Amino acid sequence: MPTNTRSKFRGSRTCGGGTHKNRRGAGNRGGRGRAGHRDHRWSHFLLAGQVHNGKNGFANQIREEVEVLDVGEVDQVAEFLVQAGLAEQEGDLIAIDLCDLGVEKVLGGGQVTHALKLTALAFSAQAKEKIEAAGGQALTE
Numbered sequence: 001m002p003t004n005t006r007s008k009f010r011g012s013r014t015c016g017g018g019t020h021k022n023r024r025g026a027g028n029r030g031g032r033g034r035a036g037h038r039d040h041r042w043s044h045f046l047l048a049g050q051v052h053n054g055k056n057g058f059a060n061q062i063r064e065e066v067e068v069l070d071v072g073e074v075d076q077v078a079e080f081l082v083q084a085g086l087a088e089q090e091g092d093l094i095a096i097d098l099c100d101l102g103v104e105k106v107l108g109g110g111q112v113t114h115a116l117k118l119t120a121l122a123f124s125a126q127a128k129e130k131i132e133a134a135g136g137q138a139l140t141e
Helices: 042-048 071-084 125-133
Strands: 068-070 087-090 093-097 105-107 116-120 137-140
Touching (some): 068 071, 071 116, 071 125
Parallel strands (some): 068 105
Antiparallel strands (some): 087 093
16 A cells, blocks of 8 residues: 655654755745746746846836826817806806816817816916917916
8 A cells, every 4th residue: 555755754854855954045946936037937937928137117206196188188078068067158268177177287289179268287388379379268276
């Protein structure tokens, strides 16, 4: 009847690993973590499909995410905002408070066809120029 050959080593100091100095550290298992991913653990790389070559770049700890919107997109939805009650018609101008909509900065992408009176925390120079060229106003809070 077959027996488990490991059981005779249970309770001993080395459990069949030779002297107590063997099996120390990470050398007996090919390194720690992703060590050898391009050498002796190449099959792991082939399965995962990526080579890790250390750290790259840095993460800016003081980066601030700013909600931005192009002035052309505001122009496209201006009439819908008036119908929805999120903007007001003031004569020829359509007044929109973008801070209420969660937009902090207006960028200059797109075309402006309506006369808009926009209120935001900041405007790019190109956005301000396009709004005023169409007969509108760019107001900052």
